[in-house]
Amino acid sequence: MIASSTPHPPAARLVEVSKHYGDPAAGGVAALDRVSLDVPRGELTAVMGPSGSGKSTLMHCLAGLDHATAGRVLVGERDITDLGDRELTLLRRRSIGFVFQAFNLIPTLSAEDNILLPFRLDGRSPSEEESRLIAVLVDALGLTNRLAHRPGELSGGQQQRVAIARALATRPALLIADEPTGNLDSRSAAEVRRLLRSAASEFGQTIVMVTHDPIAASIADSVVFLSDGRIVRHERGLTAADVSAVMIGATPAEVAR
């Protein structure tokens, strides 16, 4: 069976997306320059690039957090390019999960309430099936004894696991992870990498992870390299060493410094 002949529809797509800050005619900056990308369903895609390469902008456009200047953005089959704030809010609540580098959780809510937040914002409790999934997640993430704790009483790694549980609980079409290991010690970082990897492999969760850590990127099914607002490479099955080599090659200016 050849993947390209029976393609699954991608989980999300960027079509010729550009994002300009200021007027390009007057020397404005193009953070993204006609970028097209298909995010494969059920896979973990890493987005890499040096600072200022446009990887954050790419993520913001993909997640409906920022409007593209030109091009189309699709999540699933749905074109979200021109959605208003209300629809985008519902999209984030129901179809997109977020894991940030830090400060993911609401400090006044317990770990459990943080996990249930997207449901409660929807004015409902999780269904029986969703509750079962949450129970499985909580167990798999080792949070069973931590549910009643506030974020302030949890370690950084535990907080990140709560954030992952929250992001997975709604079974989103797309999980966006922004430097998810950036703020963690090496053991917790390894744990988070393993969890994201198995979320993709075992749950079939589509994940887009923005990172500048070659080790984090090495767990991805494919790695997208950005430089100056363009995709310069898109490779599958890279090791951390491969990723580092590409990064160094792609940014000679940074190496020279």
Added chain:
Amino acid sequence: MTPQPWRDHVVTTLIALVSALFGTSLIMAVALLTDTIMQDGPEAAGSMGVAVTAVAWIFIGIGCYTAAVVMANTFTTIIAGRVREIAQLRLLGATAGALRARLLVEGLVAGAIGTAAGTAIALLAYRPIVLALVAQGSLQDLPYRWFVPEAAGPVAATIATVALAAWLGSRAISRVSPVEALAMHVEPSAERIGRRPAQTAAMWLLLVAGALLLTAGVLAGLVSPFGVLIAFFGGALSFTGVVVGASRFIPRLLSAAGRAFGRSEPVALARGNAVRSPRAATRSTIGMVIGVTLVVMFVVASATMRSITRSYIGEVDDPAATAALETLLDVTTVVMIVLGGISAVLAAIGMVSNLSLSVIQRRREIGVLRAVGASREQVRAMITVESLLSSVVAIGTGCVLGVLYGWAGAQATFGAAQHALVWPTVPWQLLVAVVASAAALGLVAAVAPVQRATRVAPIDALRVA
């Protein structure tokens, strides 16, 4: 310390302005009264003048007390907003004392501007008002003085109040650790909650001693009007106890009041926010508690006095005496309501600034909420409920205390007329006004913070530091 340090001090300037305006107006009112009485003979003016001046200064004192509490809160709020800068400066070697002195100077300058403005407004408005009253025939055409040297008194009192408030309010600077400059992702924690045994002891001592004196005053009032003197100290002590211990009960009241708003997620979040930092929550409510207690106390006191004395006068059956006493009660009540109203206005300003600051501090958190799917309406509802909780709890607490103190004051002063305890008289208009003002304050105070909060974009959650 910040690019725009003066914006932080706008509230200080406003409070100093209102306080100086109030004080100077009282002094000029005394001058007007003395000028009028002077017609009847200098001797009468002498003794009356002293009495009236003493009363005016008691009011100025109450005004300064209220202003000091609210301003000290404001300074602590400013520090809470500058924790990171302060920590950075401490890291670079600035001493806590130097930073406190700097804040004190900033506060004094801001306070001096407000004081000058307030005094100027009162003095400049005095002449046209008096001339208008003369033209209208309400006042005799006399050679009134347009300025009295005593007007310097409120100026000095207000400046001293600002200095004291800045010094007390800036104690928090010494609790900021330099390490907080390095902590990138934790919430600034100017308020670590610790057990403070000294505070607990002081609170109970003041409350118990105050309650005992208040009771003694009420009982003494059954035989002599001098009971009010004992009751006054009882009231002052117990109220100070309430202020000292407020951070213990205000958060609980906020959380309990939250149940009235239903169980939706914005309300649950608002309840959590209301109690997350007990001292900040207390800071934004206690000023209002003071203002409302003052207003309600005097309204209930005069209503209760009326009901006691009316039955007493009824026995004497002297319409002229009744009319005179009622006029006196009316005038006193109006003055007191103005006084309490001004403190309520000061407190409202403090409430708005506290809520705005808490929104600024929670920018990333609100971004997280938006990112995980909170709509603008839900954020708006959350902030509005937070504001309503503060105003409902503040006004409710003030109301309960005001009824208690007002009743005790009336009972201690006039109880001897009937030699019996009476129920407090609470006019229904007061209850309506209290409910309406709680709702209005809560909604109005939320306007600016809501605007700020709904402008927070989900991207703000992703920005590091």
